[in-house]
Amino acid sequence: MLLVGEVTLASLAGIQRHAVRAAARTPTAFAEVAGLPARALAESHRPRLRAAMIGLAVGLPTALCFWQLLSADDAFRALGARLVDPCREGLLFAAWTLATGLAIS
Numbered sequence: 001m002l003l004v005g006e007v008t009l010a011s012l013a014g015i016q017r018h019a020v021r022a023a024a025r026t027p028t029a030f031a032e033v034a035g036l037p038a039r040a041l042a043e044s045h046r047p048r049l050r051a052a053m054i055g056l057a058v059g060l061p062t063a064l065c066f067w068q069l070l071s072a073d074d075a076f077r078a079l080g081a082r083l084v085d086p087c088r089e090g091l092l093f094a095a096w097t098l099a100t101g102l103a104i105s
Contacts, residue, residue, distance in 0.1 A: 022103050029102045 041049055070076045 026102055 037049065067080065071080060
């Protein structure tokens with residue numbers, strides 16, 4: 001719902017209805033966004049994308065597991081804290097941008 005012109009009580013009464021509709025569309029929007037890279041790639045490049053996604057699906061949990069194992073070392077834990085702290089704001093910005101974009105559309 002975009003606010004254009006005057007805000008009336010009747011238009012404010014519809015906010016809840018719009019919010020429920022937007023929440024109901026969220027899973028569909030996530031699915032559409034997830035499919036955009038596959039549609040953007042040419043048919044010949046799709047096997048490479050699939051291989052990269054499988055690598056990411058296997059590699060990320062493995063890296064997190066090793067991160068947990070290595071965090072027992074005090075020096076590694078301090079290094080991890082110095083690396084993660086600057087990234088926190090960027091991740092929050094990305095998450096809120098995605099949520100706002102889905103809510104507006």
